[in-house]
Amino acid sequence: xxxxxxxxxQVVIPVWxxxxxxxxxxxxxxxxxxxxxxxxxxxxxxxxxxxLFGAFAKYKRxxxxxxxxxxxxxxETGFIEEWQNEVNRY
Numbered sequence: 001x002x003x004x005x006x007x008x009x010q011v012v013i014p015v016w017x018x019x020x021x022x023x024x025x026x027x028x029x030x031x032x033x034x035x036x037x038x039x040x041x042x043x044x045x046x047x048x049x050x051x052l053f054g055a056f057a058k059y060k061r062x063x064x065x066x067x068x069x070x071x072x073x074x075x076e077t078g079f080i081e082e083w084q085n086e087v088n089r090y
Contacts, residue, residue: 013040 003011013023021042023029028043 001014003014005011018024022044023042030041030043032039032041
């Protein structure tokens, strides 16, 4: 497959490849230089809600409802982890 390189070094990923690899506008793509060329690997960003999904599993099992402090603590922890991941990525 041939693709044209534009002024800013941009290339267009064909729609069928974007769909196949679930690449959307704003997604990150890791660029890896190799001996024979360049490899692009889509980086899947885990949503904060996905990270927090298991945080309250113990309450579901025991049918105990978390209080506001526990919800705030889990949310804050997830936010800090996501922030640190973003900072470390660059």
